[in-house]
Each structure stands twice: as structure tokens, then as C-alpha cells.
Amino acid sequence: MSSGHYKHGFWSVLAALLWNWSIMILKFIGFSLSGSWTLFSEAIHSLADLLNQSLLLVGIKSSWRAANSTFSYGFGKERFLWALISACWIFFLGAGVTLYHGVEGILDPHPVALWKFTIIALVTAFVVEGFTFFIAVRELRRHDRESSRKKVLRDGDPVVLAVVYEDGIAVLWVLVAMLSLGLYHITKNPLRDSAGSLVVWVLLAVMAIFLIAKNRAFLLGKAIPHDIKEEIIEMLEADPIIDKVLDFKSSILDFNSYHIKCEIECNGTALMKELGKHNFFRNEYEEVKDDYQAFLEFCIDFTGRLPRLIGTRIDVVEAEIKKKFPQVKHIDLEIN
Secondary structure (H helix, E strand, O other): OOOHHHOOOHOOOOOHHEEEEEEEHHHHHHHHOOHHHHHHHHHHHHHHHHHHHHHHHHHHHHHHHOOOOOOOOOOOOOOHHHHHHHHHHHHHHHHHHHHHHHHHHOOOOOOOOOOHHHHHHHHHHHHHHHHHHHHHHHHHHHHOOOOHHHHHHEEEEEHHHHHHHHHHHHHHHHHHHOOOOOOOHHHOOHHHHHHHHHHHHHHHHHHHHHHHHHHHHHHHOOOOHHHHHHHHHHHHHOOEEEEEEEEEEEEEEEOOOEEEEEEEOHHHHHHHHHHHOHHHHHHHHHHHHHHHHHHHHHHHHHHHHHHHHHHHHHHHHHHHHHHHOEEEEEEEEEEE
16 A cells, blocks of 8 residues: 555545544534524534544545455445445435424524624634645645646545535535524524525535435446546557557546556557567578478467567557556456
């Protein structure tokens, strides 16, 4: 396990996990003092985030296990599995409980007590959630600084993306809570507070559905980014002995770990010309030019050596691809 693999995703999730403990406690204390359903939704959200980030850490740790005879390509997809479970957790626990209490607040409204501690809890939450959001965004961008924001959000590590979305929406949630309590303070209408809780529910549910869909795609074997696919095909077809690439398939095994498989049409003429440039046949020719039986034996022997020569050339091509794209861990090239 490389240090880069260890660090990516781990530190942003761990930071969010540790900070969420204190934020969750502050929000629950604030709710107990004020009775605000919006603040209760915030506290439930922090609890859901805490459990969610614990699941993400389980996924990261599980994905580090080495390949074995049962799982030849390793356990990288454990990252996506646990991220999917955590997203379901957000949807059913976070969004479900938030919706329940938001509706309850509308059906049975009650006054909200505005304590200074409540405001302090919200401001503290805003600062901390903003800090962990910054850490996650920085880690996400560090992997590929040259890519557009859209590409990073599409192809980035789903574990880090989960933290980015959770903490980003958490910052927005705090603003919603402040706005809801501010409107209540102005209008004295408890429904303003409950409405804030329902806004939190919508944001939570949308985020969870998005993360579920994203991790589902990885578990089903999402293909590598299209631009990388095109570059790999271009590299293959640029080699003299490869006429054409057929039936290109790929899948993402783990963050920054790709598997590609394709069939190629081999150009035997180009291979023979390449061998001729290096005087591959000169010594053999001198030995067999006056002996037909020796010539036949050479042809039979060369027929057995030819697949190994092609295999050696394919190994060179694979090494070039892996050098340019280190994330390509497994390549299967088959001669059509």
C-alpha cells in the first residue's frame, strides 16, 4: 500500500469525522435549549454524517487489502460499496428523521426559545464545517489540478466527493438554520422554523440520491474516462505492429486504479520489417541458405518463437501505457 493511496480520501474523512463529534454535541445542546426543529434537523444531520464517515473509513480501510486467489483484482470496490451504504444511511436516517420532525413541527407548532448558546453553536458549526469542506476540496483538486471542475466532480474519488458534498451542504444547512431562526424571531411564527427543517430534508435527500447513483455506477463497472480511453487507443494504434484496436472495454477497480481489455489486429508484415532492421535473420540465413532441411527446421522453430516475439512487443506497449497512465493497473490485450 503506497503512501499516496493511504492518504487519498483518508485524511479528509478522518478530519470530518473528528470534528463532527463536537458539532453534533453542540447542535443537540442548542436544540434542547431552544426547541428548534431546524436545529434538531441539523443535529440529526451531524449524527448521520458521523455514522456516514465511519462507514467511509471502513470502506477505505477495506479497499487496501491485497488481491488473492478469490479476488484477483483486489478489494478496491469495497470503497464504493461502503460509500453506497453510507449514502443509503443518509437517505433513510438523516432525511427520514428530518422529514418526520419537520412535518411534526408544522402539524404541532410550538414557540422556539432563542438562546445565545444556539447562535454560538450555529456559528461554530459554520466555521468547522467550512474548514472540513475546504480540506476535502483541496484533497479532491490535488489529484488533478489541470482538470475542469466538472470533470473533477464527475471522475473524482467518490469517498472524497461524499465529504465535499456533505460538508458543502452542511455549511448551507447552517445558513438555512440561521435564516429560519431569524425569520421566526421577526415574525414569531413557528412554521418558519419547521419550513427550514423541510429545506434541510430536501437537500439531504437529493445529495443522498446523487451519491447512491454515483457509487452504484462504480459497483456496476463504470468505464474509465473517455479522454483517457481515446489516448490509450491512439497509443496502441500508433505502434507499427498494431493495425487496429477492437472491442475496447474498461472498468474502474478503485479510485485511481483501472482495468482495460481489448482485442487488437496484429500487423505481421510490420513485425517482420522491424526484425529485419535489427538483422534478426542474418545469422540464421547464413546457416541455412544452402541447406533446405535446415531451412525447414528454422521455419518450424521460428513459428514457435513468433508468438513470444509478439508477446514481447505487446509487453513493451503495455509498459508505455502504464508509464503515461499510472492508474492503469491491469491490461489484457488479445490478438484477434
